[in-house]
Amino acid sequence: MIRRALRARLGSRWIGPLAAGAVALLAAALLAAAGLALAGYEPVAAGRALVSGAFGSWERFASITLVRATPLILTGLAVALAFRAGVWNIGAEGQLYAGAVAAVWVGLAFPGAPAWLLLPGAMAAAAVAGGLWTLVPVGLKFRAGVGEVITTILMNFVAIHTVAWLVHGPLQEARGVFPQTDPVALAARLPRLGSGRLHAGFPVAVVLAGALWWLLRHSAWGFRVRAVGASARAAAVSGRIHTGRVVLGAFLLSGMLAGLAGGVEVAGVTFALYENLSPGYGYTAIAVALLAGLNPVAVLLAAGFFGVLQAGAAAMQRDVGVPAVWVSAIEALVILAVVAADRFLRRGVAGKGGG
Amino acid sequence: MDAAALQAFLEASVRLGAPLALAALGETISERAGVINIGLEGSIIGGALGGALGALLTGSPGAGVLAGAAAGTAIAGVFALFAIGLNADQIIVGTAATLGGLGITGVVYQSVFGATGTALTLPTLPALPLPGLSALPAVGPALFSQAWTTYLAYLLAPALWYYLFRTRWGLELRAVGEEPGAADAAGIRVRRTRVLAVLGAGFLAGIAGAHLALAHAGTFAEGMSAGRGFIAIAVVVLGRWNPLLVLLASLFFGAASALQFELQAVFANVPYQLLLAFPYLLTLAALAGWIGRSRAPAALARPWPPRSGE
Numbered sequence: 012m013i014r015r016a017l018r019a020r021l022g023s024r025w026i027g028p029l030a031a032g033a034v035a036l037l038a039a040a041l042l043a044a045a046g047l048a049l050a051g052y053e054p055v056a057a058g059r060a061l062v063s064g065a066f067g068s069w070e071r072f073a074s075i076t077l078v079r080a081t082p083l084i085l086t087g088l089a090v091a092l093a094f095r096a097g098v099w100n101i102g103a104e105g106q107l108y109a110g111a112v113a114a115v116w117v118g119l120a121f122p123g124a125p126a127w128l129l130l131p132g133a134m135a136a137a138a139v140a141g142g143l144w145t146l147v148p149v150g151l152k153f154r155a156g157v158g159e160v161i162t163t164i165l166m167n168f169v170a171i172h173t174v175a176w177l178v179h180g181p182l183q184e185a186r187g188v189f190p191q192t193d194p195v196a197l198a199a200r201l202p203r204l205g206s207g208r209l210h211a212g213f214p215v216a217v218v219l220a221g222a223l224w225w226l227l228r229h230s231a232w233g234f235r236v237r238a239v240g241a242s243a244r245a246a247a248v249s250g251r252i253h254t255g256r257v258v259l260g261a262f263l264l265s266g267m268l269a270g271l272a273g274g275v276e277v278a279g280v281t282f283a284l285y286e287n288l289s290p291g292y293g294y295t296a297i298a299v300a301l302l303a304g305l306n307p308v309a310v311l312l313a314a315g316f317f318g319v320l321q322a323g324a325a326a327m328q329r330d331v332g333v334p335a336v337w338v339s340a341i342e343a344l345v346i347l348a349v350v351a352a353d354r355f356l357r358r359g360v361a362g363k364g365g366g
Numbered sequence: 367m368d369a370a371a372l373q374a375f376l377e378a379s380v381r382l383g384a385p386l387a388l389a390a391l392g393e394t395i396s397e398r399a400g401v402i403n404i405g406l407e408g409s410i411i412g413g414a415l416g417g418a419l420g421a422l423l424t425g426s427p428g429a430g431v432l433a434g435a436a437a438g439t440a441i442a443g444v445f446a447l448f449a450i451g452l453n454a455d456q457i458i459v460g461t462a463a464t465l466g467g468l469g470i471t472g473v474v475y476q477s478v479f480g481a482t483g484t485a486l487t488l489p490t491l492p493a494l495p496l497p498g499l500s501a502l503p504a505v506g507p508a509l510f511s512q513a514w515t516t517y518l519a520y521l522l523a524p525a526l527w528y529y530l531f532r533t534r535w536g537l538e539l540r541a542v543g544e545e546p547g548a549a550d551a552a553g554i555r556v557r558r559t560r561v562l563a564v565l566g567a568g569f570l571a572g573i574a575g576a577h578l579a580l581a582h583a584g585t586f587a588e589g590m591s592a593g594r595g596f597i598a599i600a601v602v603v604l605g606r607w608n609p610l611l612v613l614l615a616s617l618f619f620g621a622a623s624a625l626q627f628e629l630q631a632v633f634a635n636v637p638y639q640l641l642l643a644f645p646y647l648l649t650l651a652a653l654a655g656w657i658g659r660s661r662a663p664a665a666l667a668r669p670w671p672p673r674s675g676e
Contacts, residue, residue, distance in 0.1 A: 050477050099457050147650060157603070157653045160404060160457055164596045168646040176639035297461050336472035343466025350454040350462070
């Protein structure tokens with residue numbers, strides 16, 4: 012019975028999520044259009060501005076949309092992995108900031124180091140810092156039995172205030188004018204791809220998505236993660252899975268991916284640390300992971316979608332005057348629409364109430 | 367700290383603790399019914415904007431509080447529709463309610479007041495000194511010279527305690543949160559109980575938001591809830607799901623937040639950004655040191671009826 016329950020949860024993860032995602036996006040788009048119309052904007056013009064802002068030219072698509080999508084891919088993978096293991100890591104935002112701090116620190120502290128050493132060092136430091144930032148929630152979960160939902164969120168606030176302190180205090184630029192760090196050494200920056208602003212972080216994120224997909228799908232570790240996430244009790248009863256160790260590993264790896272997102276953002280885009288470095292990537296990541304049905308390869312598509320949305324929102328504000336803050340409302344709509352579509356589909360497939 | 371400073375500190379503690387208490391008391395009831403609503407933050411910010419708009423339109427801060435309560439309830443209603451009506455995951459829907467609340471309040475605020483956001487001056491909830499009590503030495507003015515929404519929190523804590531632990535309805539609500547299967551078999555309507563608990567929590571969170579805008583800040587700013595919904599949920603854990611302890615824990619965190627202003631004055635060399643992180647760190651420390659002896663409702667965050675395969 013346990014095996015059947017496991018298989019039901021682990022079965023085909025492709026058709027359902029894709030269909031649910033498509034239906035959900037359509038519903039969310041219609042609702043958003045209705046909201047825009049209600050607020051007195053021209054929905055068609057807004058949509059056109061969004062599309063041309065995100066796709067207008069290859070240059071624009073690569074330099075804005077894909078660059079925006081890159082941190083969303085990495086944090087989306089972080090959230091997808093955690094949720095797959097049944098770990099409610101809502102703390103990708105804080106872990107991202109921890110990674111950004113570490114990457115900036117490495118990039119500033121060793122200005123003479125060669126690029127082959129400094130860049131990987133900065134990225135490794137970012138990943139480790141993201142992992143370390145999960146330790147307080149991990150410790151509270153395992154030692155005190157406090158759920159990680161609240162503790163990871165609280166750690167986000169701690170991270171944001173710590174960054175504010177760092178850029179006003181110990182890491183502030185030498186001139187001491189703006190609340191930001193000096194730019195990191197050239198050797199700590201990711202190489203650009205082509206003539207635009209697209210950087211090497213994007214292909215790295217794509218490769219990591221593929222690797223995580225393969226690991227979850229085909230490795231013994233991935234099976235254990237999926238089994239624990241589907242039913243921790245069933246996995247523990249099976250006697251072959253050390254549930255605590257699996258949860259711990261997934262939690263740490265999730266934090267590392269989110270930390271890497273911060274490192275890549277610093278090394279590829281901002282080159283410095285400042286407040287509000289992330290426009291909420293760690294929270295958008297939850298919508299990304301859900302839209303992707305927690306599938307790492309689908310995370311690429313979902314992150315691309317939100318990259319389009321965020322890149323297009325700037326154009327929408329510029330051309331049609333729609334405030335960019337609409338994006339977070341639309342993100343919430345997407346989450347709710349995906350959840351609803353998923354429930355209805357499952358109910359339909361199972362053919363009985365409560366699905 | 368001299369007497370006047372102490373009084374100011376106590377007054378600030380209560381003023382900052384009251385919205386936490388209102389939101390946390392509501393969340394206590396919804397968690398006792400088995401629903402964790404991390405969309406509380408969305409209800410609070412919705413209540414803040416609703417309160418600000420209501421007070422501006424009517425000129426009456428009291429009407430503003432009602433409008434805030436309505437906005438908080440509406441956002442909780444969306445949460446209930448998805449998390450209970452559709453049986454979707456409570457954490458995911460709660461995240462969406464928070465994101466959506468922050469987004470929609472930003473959208474409404476910017477479309478009403480323009481993207482730059484003029485500084486609003488709102489009709490504020492005045493302090494209502496209670497005759498006699500407010501004359502008590504030291505604590506009198508701090509506790510009993512506050513806006514009426516603060517007194518609401520004082521009254522709700524014992525009332526909700528009595529409701530939860532001394533009435534049949536409270537017993538039924540707790541049964542829904544502990545053993546929904548048994549409660550269902552006993553003829554208790556599990557989902558209806560949960561929906562009502564969530565709406566009530568949204569109502570109180572909306573009042574908490576209105577209190578922030580009308581009694582505390584005197585203005586509305588985007589994102590002014592500043593994570594209070596999440597701290598309120600932590601406060602529920604610290605208060606061990608007991609309304610009386612939850613009120614005390616809320617005032618304790620009000621004091622922690624007020625202390626940060628005192629610390630800024632005393633330790634001028636400690637960067638204030640670190641002091642801003644202090645309430646969150648204190649919450650984490652308190653969770654670490656305190657929780658071992660308490661237990662969450664058994665069916666917390668579990669959907670009802672259970673989904674297949676669980």
